[in-house]
Amino acid sequence: MNATVSALRLRGVGAGYEGRRVVHDVSAEVAQGGWLAIVGPNGSGKSTLLKAVAGLVAAAGTIELHGTPGSSMSRREKAREVGYAPQDPALPEGLTVTDYVLLGRTPHLGTLARESSRDLSIVEEVLSRLDLDGLAGRSLGTLSGGERQRAVLARVLAQRTRLLLLDEPTTGLDVGHAQALLELVDRLRREDGITVVSTLHDLTFAAQYANQVLLLDGGEVVAAGPASEVVTAERLARHYDATVEVLTSTHGNLVVAPTRPPPR
């Protein structure tokens, strides 16, 4: 494959529901092994944009996955190329964690073929990486919110795709599990060249993990680039109506700290 082909290329992408367009004219490019964070206030179109890339809502414009238009790929081809973790998926409550994560292998199985020992070892490895091995035999309906969230990510990682689309992957996770999950995703990116596109409400995480940040407001891109350029107190005041300070930690990481407005 041509080394200069982007993992994801969006040109003039629009998307919406029942005739109401909520994402307008988005263009972006993510190199193989890059991490794009889509940020923006509630209702700004982040999840809709991610769904458009996953092929789950109709989109105008061009969406290319590793140089191939998404519109020309079958569902199965796309599922081998793109793993999508929705924000709040409906889970089959009675399924065990292992069986649910095994579903991630489906796009790789032949028609009527059963999972192989390789599929099972991939699932085992993913469960262990996500600290889920102790829960492997539990049914999904008995898991806590954070455990369910990790199971969803495990299913997507078991899919072993080159592109990961993660919709608010840290929702419901405590700070330690959130960091562990983002570190794991970052390691996959650095070691295996996996490309990541994630929506993130937590702007500190977005600034620390993504190498590109796309800020949406009203379904439009209002800023794009490295976090140091996009995540500024002035922009967050304008687009989130938030009072924050953007600080630099002792290790040089950006930290977005909400601060109470001064008393009037």
Ligand SMILES: Nc1ncnc2c1ncn2[C@@H]1O[C@H](COP(=O)(O)OP(=O)(O)OP(=O)(O)O)[C@@H](O)[C@H]1O
């Ligand atoms: N299934 C749907 N049918 C109709 N409108 C929808 C649907 N899903 C989302 N919308 C609308 O589209 C707009 C963008 O929603 P979207 O979920 O993409 O925003 P978001 O930035 O991800 O929001 P949040 O931060 O609250 O998760 C909102 O006005 C929302 O009400």
